Amino acid sequence: MLKKLFQSLRSPLRRAKHTRTTPEVLTSRQHPLRRGQKISRHAVSVVERLQQAGYQAYLVGGCVRDLLLDLEPKDFDVATSATPEQVRAEFRNARVIGRRFKLVHVHFGREIIEVATFRANHPQGEEEENSSLAARNESGRILRDNVYGSLEDDAQRRDFTINALYFDVTAERILDYARGVHDIRNRLIRLIGDPEQRYLEDPVRMLRAVRFAAKLDFEIEKHSAAPIARLAPMLREIPSARLFDEVLKLFLSGYAERTYELLRQYELFAPLFPASAAALKQNPDYTHRLIRQALVNTDERIRLGKPVTPAFLFAALLWPALPARVARLQERGMPPIPAMQEAAHELISEQCQRIAVPKRFTIPIREIWDMQERLPRRSGKRADLLLESPRFRAGYDFLLLRESAGDDTGGLGDWWTDYQEVSDSARRQMIRDLSTKDSGDTPGAPRKRRRGGRRRRGGGDGAQPAGE
Structure with missing residues (x-):
């Protein structure tokens, strides 16, 4: 044509x-x-x-x-x-x-x-x-x-x-x-x-150049590309609400993986996601694998006409910056679930200074992350209660994403996959098998875990749901 x-x-x-x-x-x-x-x-x-x-x-x-x-x-x-x-x-x-x-x-x-x-x-x-x-x-x-x-x-x-x-x-x-x-x-x-004058007039044009290049599979002409890395910090002057809209266009148009590569190439990723960019420097392989796989999955869902929630997308983009913060809080003596919730609140608050993610998305982001601490806790009736949670599916999908990026969860994703598919009696056996495995060969261990479990329910599981 x-x-x-x-x-x-x-x-x-x-x-x-x-x-x-x-x-x-x-x-x-x-x-x-x-x-x-x-x-x-x-x-x-x-x-x-x-x-x-x-x-x-x-x-x-x-x-x-x-x-x-x-x-x-x-x-x-x-x-x-x-x-x-x-x-x-x-x-x-x-x-x-x-x-x-x-x-x-x-x-x-x-x-x-x-x-x-x-x-x-x-x-x-x-x-x-x-x-x-x-x-x-x-x-x-x-x-x-x-x-x-x-x-x-x-x-x-x-x-x-x-x-x-x-x-x-x-x-x-x-x-x-x-x-x-x-x-x-x-x-x-x-x-x-x-190019420099046009970017200074509106720095969002740098993001638009990347978006069109990704969507159309075009190259950014060399003179138009030359000033981008140097002017990338100008994005910090753009209102955070406008940047939220622009980021959705970047990542929810069906070309998220290519967009991410171009953002990194032109040094535009760090002004948008400073904590995640820092994680890319500290743990590049894991961070890149997780974000890239999340964006590949997003592109595939859009191609198939399936819904994509910005909450899951932002949860993936920000997650690599979270574990280190959780670990620091736990080192200070904070239990795992409250540490997760506190670190999540801190990270999201910082990110919202750059990109104004609405509360209708930050609440489920925190709940998806919170579920990562709850999914390993399957004893008694906990597994069934987690399965009934409205955030279970997103939390489970996120667990599989983490495993695909290299997180060693001890086969937790496979366990939950099986648990959803088997009969009630088989589920009870899976819980009993967990208890047998966890008891080990130390007679006093089960009792200590029960006392620890009560403390976790009081200090963590009994806390308000993430984001509320």
């Missing part, structure tokens, strides 16, 4: 710089996109209605890029010369959202078509100081972004060349302002403009 498109590129486009004031225009004979194929009819209707009202309007960005790559677009965005208020006046089912970047959502049942007004580059110097529409902080990061402009302005202020493609559904032509088709052909992620 793309052969015809790429063969149609004219020599002026190949010679041009990657930003242009006039676009390379690809007619319907030069590309495979058609308004009735793989393009949302609602997106087409929004574009046509705006054009009929006298405005410029195009499909833009990721949807055009994905269609050229023969991928199914996740959503369809529209860029227009109409202001948000003018767009809202055209559609009764429209709603203006955002403050930093005003957009219009046009609702068609469950489908939302996002409409953005053409933006311009931000005014500099005195003009910027007098502008209430755009603002930057001292490092150059954009704080507000409502400076409207022309189509040409809009193209040049977009982040990556492959996202600066505009499709006119009426004429079925593509406007390419930044050599985006050229970079699609060469499988490159390239920033528009000076």
